[in-house]
Amino acid sequence: MSIPKLELVSLVKEYNDGAVVAVDGIDLRVAPGETIALLGPSGCGKSTTLNMIVGLEEPTSGDIHIDGLSIVNIPPGRRNVGLVFQDYAVFPSMTVRQNLAFGLVVRKKDKDHIARAVDEVAELLGMADRLDVRARDLGGSEMQRVAIGRTLVTKPAVLLLDEPLSNLEAAARLAMRRELRRLQSEIGLTIIYVTHDQIEALSLADRIAVMHAGKILQVEKTSVICERPDHVYVAGFLGSPPMNLLAGEITPGQGGATFSHGPLTLALPGDCVLPRGSYTLGLRPESLRLAPEAGAPLAGKVSLVEFRGGDVVVTVDIASVKLDVVLPAAERPVTGQAVGVDFDPDSLVFFGGDSSRRLDLRPMGRPL
């Protein structure tokens, strides 16, 4: 990567003299024109990170660079970063035109410049014919487009989006996602997108940084991260439903190694190279299938069937373990039914008991 557009360097934010660590030393490089999603549950530190980039909060330590230059000592208004958040921050009594122009008016830009910039952004957002409508008469997604437009007219170096779609209804959210993808490709903005919703992250970002407890656990291309989560937390967060995770032990034996989790024991492939120890086994719901109880490696009872349209998510209770299995809707069992669960041994994934990192089950050089 050449000079990143935005770089976070060992960024830390503590509160109450270090009693609370909201952001715990994160490093991130964002290339020009790239969209990165900061994905994690509420309280993971993603909004605090955003607030430090904008300048609403000061880092306890670490640095933030834009185009290679530190911005932490620059006041928020002069950092050239745009922030859009879920509460639209649109003036309801002003027209779309007045709202779009607002950021330039307060910056005392001349009239021609403002008119040109507003027209350009309105065109981009497909709102050229709505310029004289009052904001209070707009629908939710139009309102959010205006909010984004207000930021775009100031031509920010980096656009920060904090859950920008969470107040929209489902259909409007879908349309807005598509709109954002189009904007990205048309104007090549560098975007940091904060969300707790993996679908939004997957559909909009080039790369996803999964955050948990103030740390970035994995940064990976969107096309790869679901297939190859590198950390047990990421595996448990991504996917709908996410991977089934079982903490247990691998024990080598004469007939080959086995993995045990409480009363469950699974035979591992003969060429398993993982030594004795504690691991977490990952079983992807899409890799599991129902089988006759007799002869199946696992057997239990169906406790929940969630219909999703084209498919169903079946929860099978096996002793104290709940396994999610994704099946075509036509193959759905009924609640209470006794079933076996089978899988392809190649689909097993292991994470280190201590490191929580993904480990290769097989000798190096062989596909997992």
Add this chain to the structure above:
Amino acid sequence: MIDTAPDGQTAPVLALENLTKRFRGKTALDGVSFSVPRASLTVILGHAGAGKTTTLRLIAGLDRPDAGRVLLSGRDVAGWQPKDRDVAMIFDNLALYPDKTGFENIASPLLIRKMPREEIAEKVQAMAKVLKIGHTLGRLPATMSGGERQRIALGRALIRTPSLFLLDEPLSSLDAKLRIELRAELRRLQSEHGYSFLMATPDFNEALAIADTVVMLRQGKVVQIAPPQRLYDEPVDRETAQAVGAPLINILPARLDPDGQAIRVAMWRLPVPGHLGPVLAAAPDGFELGIRPENLVLADAAGADLAGQVTDIEPLGLKSVLTVKKGEAEVRVLVESAAAMTVAVGREAGLCVTDPSMLHAFDPASGRRLTA
């Protein structure tokens, strides 16, 4: 007190008969009728403004209907106070006691009933475990996140044992992941204890996932009552088909060829599926074809049912949504992400219908699904 009704055992826990409610001359509910069987989970699904909350408020006794009846376990409750109806209502906007801890908030309905301390502690701990809020029990609401407060409110309502729970978007302010986990927990709680739930939500995923029966509400009217799969496979009209399912169902203007041998869809030709043959013969002025995005697969452009240019690729993890366009017509198709790698925006792609028996025809004017 409710079980004194002579027919209390056979009557559904709730029955609404022609419920109508107007606010300042505007009709919010227009002749709503449905019932909730005991120990079932019924979901009212509808957009904002459809009348979901109004329905729940009328059942709880917070508002009075202009016409129609609310029957609880077979008894007309007109004029009954909310507290006498034996229903618990859980709102999306929560009101907790700000000066009480999470524990005290959840325990409050039991304290009023003077339940023994130990029993209360046990129940509250069990509820906190289900709702994953054990860590907040000692804290005041002001120190909790929005999601934690919502779960405390949920816990306080669920710790009671009324004959009917009314849940108004109970999961709406939670994180996506937590929402999915908690809806499963709600479903378990409901089915294990044999509770009767009536839940309102705008989220079709939630409705499909946990409902026994979905009541589709639109502009104050019930448009369809069906179990999730039937609602999805046999929607009563175009709007219902569009309201359940993501990515959105494709709706394309179509007409039957004069010779009756093929369907003309935009610039494409499709074989006539058996179940639609007689229906379409009776729709000479054309119809709208509904194709679910998962009912299409990528195919060689030559010989494909539909072909066009890929205009958008939306990655969703293991699956991706492609948009394929030809002329004015656009089709969304759900494919494995690995398959999506084989195409690119701007390139040609072909699509084939997987299961012709799942194609729908809608009347363009009324939107109703055409059936034999």
